[in-house]
Amino acid sequence: MPRPKRDQQVPDMAGAIKETAWHQIAEDGAPGLSLRGIARKLDITAPAIYNYYPSRDDLVTALVIDAYASFAEALIAGHDSVPESDFEGRIRAAGGAYYQWAVDYPQRYQLLFGPALPGYKIPLDEVLPTSTRSMAVLISIVAAAKKAGKLQEHGIPEPDESTLEYIGALNALGIPTQPVSLTIAVLIWSRVHGLVSLELSGNLSSAECKALLDYELRSIINQFIYRGE
Amino acid sequence: MPRPKRDQQVPDMAGAIKETAWHQIAEDGAPGLSLRGIARKLDITAPAIYNYYPSRDDLVTALVIDAYASFAEALIAGHDSVPESDFEGRIRAAGGAYYQWAVDYPQRYQLLFGPALPGYKIPLDEVLPTSTRSMAVLISIVAAAKKAGKLQEHGIPEPDESTLEYIGALNALGIPTQPVSLTIAVLIWSRVHGLVSLELSGNLSSAECKALLDYELRSIINQFIYRGE
DNA sequence: TGTACATCAGTGAACGCGCGTTCACTGATGTAC
DNA sequence: TGTACATCAGTGAACGCGCGTTCACTGATGTAC
Numbered sequence: 185m186p187r188p189k190r191d192q193q194v195p196d197m198a199g200a201i202k203e204t205a206w207h208q209i210a211e212d213g214a215p216g217l218s219l220r221g222i223a224r225k226l227d228i229t230a231p232a233i234y235n236y237y238p239s240r241d242d243l244v245t246a247l248v249i250d251a252y253a254s255f256a257e258a259l260i261a262g263h264d265s266v267p268e269s270d271f272e273g274r275i276r277a278a279g280g281a282y283y284q285w286a287v288d289y290p291q292r293y294q295l296l297f298g299p300a301l302p303g304y305k306i307p308l309d310e311v312l313p314t315s316t317r318s319m320a321v322l323i324s325i326v327a328a329a330k331k332a333g334k335l336q337e338h339g340i341p342e343p344d345e346s347t348l349e350y351i352g353a354l355n356a357l358g359i360p361t362q363p364v365s366l367t368i369a370v371l372i373w374s375r376v377h378g379l380v381s382l383e384l385s386g387n388l389s390s391a392e393c394k395a396l397l398d399y400e401l402r403s404i405i406n407q408f409i410y411r412g413e
Numbered sequence: 414m415p416r417p418k419r420d421q422q423v424p425d426m427a428g429a430i431k432e433t434a435w436h437q438i439a440e441d442g443a444p445g446l447s448l449r450g451i452a453r454k455l456d457i458t459a460p461a462i463y464n465y466y467p468s469r470d471d472l473v474t475a476l477v478i479d480a481y482a483s484f485a486e487a488l489i490a491g492h493d494s495v496p497e498s499d500f501e502g503r504i505r506a507a508g509g510a511y512y513q514w515a516v517d518y519p520q521r522y523q524l525l526f527g528p529a530l531p532g533y534k535i536p537l538d539e540v541l542p543t544s545t546r547s548m549a550v551l552i553s554i555v556a557a558a559k560k561a562g563k564l565q566e567h568g569i570p571e572p573d574e575s576t577l578e579y580i581g582a583l584n585a586l587g588i589p590t591q592p593v594s595l596t597i598a599v600l601i602w603s604r605v606h607g608l609v610s611l612e613l614s615g616n617l618s619s620a621e622c623k624a625l626l627d628y629e630l631r632s633i634i635n636q637f638i639y640r641g642e
Numbered sequence: 643t644g645t646a647c648a649t650c651a652g653t654g655a656a657c658g659c660g661c662g663t664t665c666a667c668t669g670a671t672g673t674a675c
Numbered sequence: 676t677g678t679a680c681a682t683c684a685g686t687g688a689a690c691g692c693g694c695g696t697t698c699a700c701t702g703a704t705g706t707a708c
Contacts, residue, residue: 193684213531215444220661231663232685240662294528297614302442341628346618370617371625378607385526388599389575396600399570403636422651449694460696461652469695 198236200226205247209291214301217244244304249314251292256317258285263321271329272405278321279376279401283394286380293384297377313357320359322369326408330365334410337364340371368408375400427465429455434476438520443530446473473533478543480521485546487514492550500558501634507550508605508630512623515609522613526606542586549588551598555637559594563639566593569600597637604629 194200204222219240223230237243262281266273286293296315300306329335343351343363354361379400383393423429433451448469452459466472491510495502515522525544529535558564572580572592583590608629612622 188685197684213528216531218661219663229686230661231665231687234663235684297611297616299442299523299527299614302445339628339631341624344618344620344624347621367625370611370621371628374607374611374617374625374629375604376607377611378603378605381610382526382599382603382606385528387526388603389573391573392576392599395570395573396596396603399568400600400603402568407632407636417652426651447694448696457651458653459694460654460698463696464651 194226197226201233201236201243202247202250205243206292209247209295210289213291214295214298219243241304244301245307245310248295248306248311251289251296252311252314252318254289254292255285255296256314256321258282259318259321263325268328269332271325271332271334271409274325274328275372275405275409276401278325279372279397279404282376283380283397286384287390290384293380297381312353316354316357316359319369319373320354322372323354323359323361323365326365326368326372327361329409330362335364335368336408336410337368340364340367343367372404372408375404423455426455430462430465430472431476431479434472435521438476438524439518442520443524443527448472470533473530474536474539477524477535477540480518480525481540481543481547483518483521484514484525485543485550487511488547488550492554497557498561500554500561500563500638503554503557504601504634504638505630507554508601508626508633511605512609512626515613516619519613522609526610541582545583545586545588548598548602549583551601552583552588552590552594555594555597555601556590558638559591564593564597565637565639566597569593569596572596601633601637604633 201222204225205217207225208217208221217240219233220230223233233243237246258281259278262277263274266277268274295301326335330337343366347363347366351361351363351366354366376397379388379393379397382388383390388396430451433454434446436454437446437450446469448462449459452462462472466475487510488507491506492503495506497503524530555564559566572595576592576595580590580592580595583595605626608617608622608626611617612619617625
């Protein structure tokens, strides 16, 4: 079969490849991603993909970066729907946005926070600038509470070496952060992630997960935010 | 090559196959498990495995059941190292045992609580009796606190339909459980799982995870157990 | 004690599938003179 | 305006690999009479 003429070509083939890859991941999970499968769906031969991505791993990296960007965007939208001074509301909104994104795109969530793909090593230096943006949302809420003197910091563990290293990376990316804010942000993240990932692995029903998430967000606010005047 | 004679055969081939499978999973992750790979390591041909397991999926199911058994054993050992009346100590011990098992056998942990293997559907009826045993450990600690009137139950969400269903299954397996105890057990589980799974996916260093786990176990005790006389 | 037979635990060839990647190539489109 | 050339976006064949599973078979071991 001859190559299609210019006006029959897909205008944004690189984008179409990624989109098809997401469909494939949604259907068979991340390990099921295959260049030949993508080519079949796009009515193209597999080698044609090499005009856009030099290898399968590079395609995966592009997908990971896109997923982080979409995730960060969702968190930021939730975060922005509530005024800055309302820490409690922002925590709830960010938590809700986090949950919603995860159940809307379960496979992307697993790709980012689940176990590594076999044989794929994520290139941190390429991904970090984007992945940091989502973490920054949580951190900014905690930092705002701290600045207002409403952060309950008692008993929070001291940062260890790797935490300080990550803070260095945050600073380098223009997100100045105090250790205690990062630690509390990670604690919040871990609680939400625990519930979400139990739902995604089928150990929790959607209804139960929502109810528990609501409870945990209240717990988080009670534990880390001073109430009242 | 002829088949080896009786006295050169592996005495427990079914066990040897599982053991080799675990080695493979430890090296390449669960999706990398392959009958041909196992056969190579055991110096037999792939079809020989069919004398012991009727298909790849049946082997996976046997592995899942073994993993749950090993996990439950670890939790029970931790649990039993502290007297029954010491709820706080038991929560700490069970949490520590949970973490230790997960980092000792990260791939088994992912197999049980991570995303499903592509193309493999876990047969719940075969696995439930074993998987329940680990959940029962957590539940028993919470239930003991409740019986002693030391359980703080305020604000815990009401059980939904799927929770009640699971309680039915627990009762059928001889583990009578009150809804509130199960809900709190799940909350504890989710917090520990959140931290553990962030460490396993490389988002948390081991040292940081340990420190945060310690903090979270204290949070759990503060939140759910009445202190003092 | 000997013999016929069943069973057990394997072998080796084959089927049909999928994969990432390389290679030489082609023909339409765009560009420079 | 025409022509030579470069580039772009593909094709199709092939390489070499891995996989689960089936099939007919074999030869040692165990068992019944």
